[in-house]
Amino acid sequence: MxxxxxxxxxxxxxxAGAVAAAATLPGLWRQWQSARVPPLPESAPPVSGMQPLALxxxxxxxxxKQENGRTVREFRIEARTNAIQLNPAVSFVSWNFxxxxxxxxxxxxxxxxxxxxxxxxxxxxxxxxxHGIHASxxxxxxxxxxxxxxxxxFDAEPFGVHLYHCHVSPVARHVSKGxxxxxxxxxxxxxxxxxxxxxxxxxxxxxxxxxxxxYAFNGVPNYYLRHPIPVYQHQPLRLYLLNMIEWxxxxxxxxxxxxxxxxxxxxxxAAAEEADVxxxxxxxxxxxxxAYRDPGIYMFHPHQDAIAENGCMGQFRVLPMDGxxxxxxxxxxxxx
Amino acid sequence: MxxxxxxxxxxxxxxxxxxxxCAAETEAPKPTATASTPATESMAMGGGRKVNINTAILxxxxxxEGLLAIPALSNRIQAARPYASPEELVSKNVLTQEQFxxxxxxxxxxxxxxTGRERDVDYLTKLGLMxxxxxxxxxxxxxxxxxxxxxxxxxxxxxxxxxIEEQLAERxxxxxxxxxxxxxxxxxxxxxxxxxxxxxxxxxAAIDKAEQAIPAAGRTQPAMVLGVxxxxxxxxxxxYSAAVxxxxxxxxxxxxxxxxxxxYAGQLYxxxxxxxxxxxxxxxxxxxxxxxxxxxxxxxxEAPNPPxxxxxxxxxxxxxxxxxxxxxxx
Numbered sequence: 063m064x065x066x067x068x069x070x071x072x073x074x075x076x077x078a079g080a081v082a083a084a085a086t087l088p089g090l091w092r093q094w095q096s097a098r099v100p101p102l103p104e105s106a107p108p109v110s111g112m113q114p115l116a117l118x119x120x121x122x123x124x125x126x127k128q129e130n131g132r133t134v135r136e137f138r139i140e141a142r143t144n145a146i147q148l149n150p151a152v153s154f155v156s157w158n159f160x161x162x163x164x165x166x167x168x169x170x171x172x173x174x175x176x177x178x179x180x181x182x183x184x185x186x187x188x189x190x191x192x193h194g195i196h197a198s199x200x201x202x203x204x205x206x207x208x209x210x211x212x213x214x215x216f217d218a219e220p221f222g223v224h225l226y227h228c229h230v231s232p233v234a235r236h237v238s239k240g241x242x243x244x245x246x247x248x249x250x251x252x253x254x255x256x257x258x259x260x261x262x263x264x265x266x267x268x269x270x271x272x273x274x275x276x277y278a279f280n281g282v283p284n285y286y287l288r289h290p291i292p293v294y295q296h297q298p299l300r301l302y303l304l305n306m307i308e309w310x311x312x313x314x315x316x317x318x319x320x321x322x323x324x325x326x327x328x329x330x331x332a333a334a335e336e337a338d339v340x341x342x343x344x345x346x347x348x349x350x351x352x353a354y355r356d357p358g359i360y361m362f363h364p365h366q367d368a369i370a371e372n373g374c375m376g377q378f379r380v381l382p383m384d385g386x387x388x389x390x391x392x393x394x395x396x397x398x
Numbered sequence: 399m400x401x402x403x404x405x406x407x408x409x410x411x412x413x414x415x416x417x418x419x420c421a422a423e424t425e426a427p428k429p430t431a432t433a434s435t436p437a438t439e440s441m442a443m444g445g446g447r448k449v450n451i452n453t454a455i456l457x458x459x460x461x462x463e464g465l466l467a468i469p470a471l472s473n474r475i476q477a478a479r480p481y482a483s484p485e486e487l488v489s490k491n492v493l494t495q496e497q498f499x500x501x502x503x504x505x506x507x508x509x510x511x512x513t514g515r516e517r518d519v520d521y522l523t524k525l526g527l528m529x530x531x532x533x534x535x536x537x538x539x540x541x542x543x544x545x546x547x548x549x550x551x552x553x554x555x556x557x558x559x560x561x562i563e564e565q566l567a568e569r570x571x572x573x574x575x576x577x578x579x580x581x582x583x584x585x586x587x588x589x590x591x592x593x594x595x596x597x598x599x600x601x602x603a604a605i606d607k608a609e610q611a612i613p614a615a616g617r618t619q620p621a622m623v624l625g626v627x628x629x630x631x632x633x634x635x636x637x638y639s640a641a642v643x644x645x646x647x648x649x650x651x652x653x654x655x656x657x658x659x660x661x662y663a664g665q666l667y668x669x670x671x672x673x674x675x676x677x678x679x680x681x682x683x684x685x686x687x688x689x690x691x692x693x694x695x696x697x698x699x700e701a702p703n704p705p706x707x708x709x710x711x712x713x714x715x716x717x718x719x720x721x722x723x724x725x726x727x728x
Contacts, residue, residue: 136482138480143640143643145643145644155643155648155649177482179480179481179482180480181452181479181480184640185636185637185639185640185641185652186636186637186640186652187557203560204560204561205557205561207633207636208633208636208637208639208640209455209476209479209632209636210452210453210479211452211453211479211480211481212452212453212480213452213480213482213507230556230557231552231553231556231557232549232552232556270651
């Protein structure tokens with residue numbers, strides 16, 4: 063709820079437009095007018111300063127400014143180097159944006175001016191390359207040396223779910239060490255309310271041999287398997303899903319016991335197709351919309367099962383809408 | 399959250415007031431990142447080129463440290479990056495309004511198009527960084543470790559060449575990107591190729607030739623050479639800090655990068671050392687001592703564990719060399 067309110071404040075009048083649009087949709091969709099988000103379990107521990115259950119629903123709207131009659135959203139991003147405890151045995155030196163993998167989920171509205179103040183404190187030369195439409199000077203392929211800062215500025219277009227990542231060579235190494243994040247450009251009228259989440263699939267090459275040794279949703283292997291994401295029954299859910307796994311050509315995201323509406327690259331307002339698997343190459347991203355009919359525990363993972371069983375596995379804990387019953391315990395083992 | 403918003407709004411008011419004030423004299427400045435100002439047009443009233451506070455290296459910022467007599471100001475300016483506008487020096491508590499007013503004509507966040515000697519120093523520094531990569535690439539090739547040499551063949555062409563490509567054409571230097579790319583392909587796919595050793599020599603020769611686009615009289619001037627050494631050492635300190643984690647050399651590539659830069663900085667200093675020794679023996683000795691101390695951090699191509707020097711010690715030695723070099727800056 064808190065998040066939704068913040069978003070409404072951020073978007074101003076556009077939020078009202080989205081609510082009006084939702085009212086025209088039938089049945090279940092009416093409930094999107096008020097997304098319900100369960101409280102986070104207190105038992106879920108932070109990992110290397112990151113709280114994956116919170117990070118999932120954190121959207122960075124930047125700082126809003128009015129300049130020469132235009133709305134400017136200003137973001138401050140810092141490239142850093144720090145260790146992430148991937149599991150009890152593995153500490154991985156990540157290169158990242160703002161101390162987290164994936165980097166912050168930047169969120170703007172189509173047509174706004176975007177200004178990104180980027181400072182590199184990663185030790186190595188890095189950059190920020192945004193997907194979307196912009197001039198070549200703002201393409202972020204030029205390395206920014208350590209200690210230096212640069213300003214990227216462009217208009218947010220087109221609406222959809224995009225990404226940003228470091229473009230310094232070797233790009234696969236810079237990306238797989240953690241230099242990537244989602245860049246969401248909301249359509250002018252917004253989207254119907256939902257419990258919104260950002261999920262990024264990543265792979266880690268621990269010994270620089272050009273192969274992934276362990277995988278994760280949102281930076282920490284198996285976190286959402288051990289600490290399922292609480293959501294409510296019947297509540298419309300919206301996933302902003304990105305595959306940022308280097309070294310493997312593609313993965314096929316699968317949602318258990320459900321079908322999702324698929325909005326490819328988030329470039330549409332309504333879904334043209336439904337599926338329970340979607341194959342995504344590196345840097346491919348989509349919006350997935352769905353709701354759970356029955357309370358319980360449901361897995362999601364790439365259907366390249368070796369990858370799933372090597373860290374890229376998560377679960378939703380679907381709570382009854384009325385809060386009456388306690389849902390069953392999560393699965394701790396492999397994929398049954 | 400609210401506090402942040404308020405804190406950011408306050409300087410905005412100040413900026414707006416400033417913009418209005420400026421508009422009276424000139425056209426309203428556009429706060430865009432795309433604009434790049436030729437250095438000649440951004441000359442400050444008191445003379446001298448404006449300094450980009452987002453990108454300047456320590457030695458460029460040192461003039462404010464001297465002017466305002468604030469110890470370690472250069473480091474503080476770097477630490478508070480990024481800046482959306484020069485006025486953020488005040489809102490981020492790096493300077494007081496009074497201090498800022500004294501230097502505001504000399505600072506910018508717009509990209510500076512370098513001219514004259516600074517452009518030459520920047521060009522030679524980038525060629526020097528390429529050379530540093532190739533120096534360690536050769537060491538690793540000679541030790542039959544082509545797989546470890548590979549990134550050092552990649553970096554010059556992938557990271558650095560792009561930055562000087564236009565200048566090479568302008569200075570009428572024959573392109574050597576294709577030679578570097580070929581070398582990279584050979585090391586990757588045919589690591590036992592007899593063409594690698596001559597290819598490497600040809601790459602060094604191409605860099606020599608690119609350097610010679612600047613006439614020897616200017617290129618060998620101590621101030622110019624020291625400027626290049628500064629740039630190499632700053633890059634080395636940054637790479638070294640990325641290499642060290644938890645008191646160990648964790649990233650060999652960055653250790654090797656920094657080794658190459660420092661080795662080449664040492665070679666460059668040897669070309670001007672005797673001359674500086676005559677001019678100012680005390681300062682020359684200070685530079686030589688700093689370089690010798692630095693060299694100790696990279697005893698061989700294999701990283702020592704534990705490291706011979708901490709990242710902080712390396713950064714301090716780099717700073718000491720830069721400070722001494724300032725004395726020869728003119």
